[in-house]
Amino acid sequence: MSAPSATVASGVPTVVGLIAGGRQFPVLVAQGVKEQGHRLIVAGFTGHTNPDVYPLADAHRELKLGQLAKLLDFLHEHKVRQVVMAGTINKPGVLDIRHFDSRAVKVLLSLPGKGDDAVLRAVSTLLEGEGMELVSPQVYAKGLTTPPGILTKRAPDEREWADLKRGAALAREMGRLDIGQGVVLREGIVAAVEALEGTDAAIRRGCELGGPGCVVVKVMKPGQEERVDLPSVGPDTVRVLAKGQGTCLGVEAGKSLFFDLEAAIAAADRAGIAIVGLTDELLAG
Numbered sequence: 147m148s149a150p151s152a153t154v155a156s157g158v159p160t161v162v163g164l165i166a167g168g169r170q171f172p173v174l175v176a177q178g179v180k181e182q183g184h185r186l187i188v189a190g191f192t193g194h195t196n197p198d199v200y201p202l203a204d205a206h207r208e209l210k211l212g213q214l215a216k217l218l219d220f221l222h223e224h225k226v227r228q229v230v231m232a233g234t235i236n237k238p239g240v241l242d243i244r245h246f247d248s249r250a251v252k253v254l255l256s257l258p259g260k261g262d263d264a265v266l267r268a269v270s271t272l273l274e275g276e277g278m279e280l281v282s283p284q285v286y287a288k289g290l291t292t293p294p295g296i297l298t299k300r301a302p303d304e305r306e307w308a309d310l311k312r313g314a315a316l317a318r319e320m321g322r323l324d325i326g327q328g329v330v331l332r333e334g335i336v337a338a339v340e341a342l343e344g345t346d347a348a349i350r351r352g353c354e355l356g357g358p359g360c361v362v363v364k365v366m367k368p369g370q371e372e373r374v375d376l377p378s379v380g381p382d383t384v385r386v387l388a389k390g391q392g393t394c395l396g397v398e399a400g401k402s403l404f405f406d407l408e409a410a411i412a413a414a415d416r417a418g419i420a421i422v423g424l425t426d427e428l429l430a431g
Contacts, residue, residue: 166188169233178286297423329352330356
């Protein structure tokens, strides 16, 4: 994981810019920023950002995706020194470039690939080039990393272990190609690969195609920018998997985020789902 910055570690108040997406994560980060005594500036996106984050901000502005020049102007206006990115973005919406300004179009056209990691790396480089330090959201929202080992009452059976191992290898290859972070499979047969639609939609499609007993695996992409886009799951993931009659969830331990872990485990136990924090040792066993 990225080490906390010298400014954060010293405890000196600073101005933190939060580029916020949807769901719970940006709210947790915002709360952590305020608890540490920093000034919080939030940039959100219409139709994407969880509005619960705005009341926590000292100043906020809602933009359209692709208004990169306005985003930079807003951050500079408030003398932001550190930037954190947290929260989900409806990825199909990113394909709508009608609202992209010239700065965003220039960044997009400069990319050799258009996958998540390529885009996020380009934005990260741009922010740092503007004199802002990009820091991991886990500096401010601690304790969310997936623990290793079997996390539920039920352990995977022999068939599920085989699917977890195959799924992890396939997911890493998909990640290397900057396609997605997860796969859904059963009996070694891939039913769905996570792409633009996101984890929940991939699970729904995979369980519909693969039938009862599907296994879901999410891992970090090889060489992924850890300060920006770690794999993440939570109770909603478990509920979607249970509804699709899936039976096992494997998430890379130490390199992924697990929101509301206790609630997710309780839901999994009720549904008879096995959850595993995957490690190289477990996958090699």
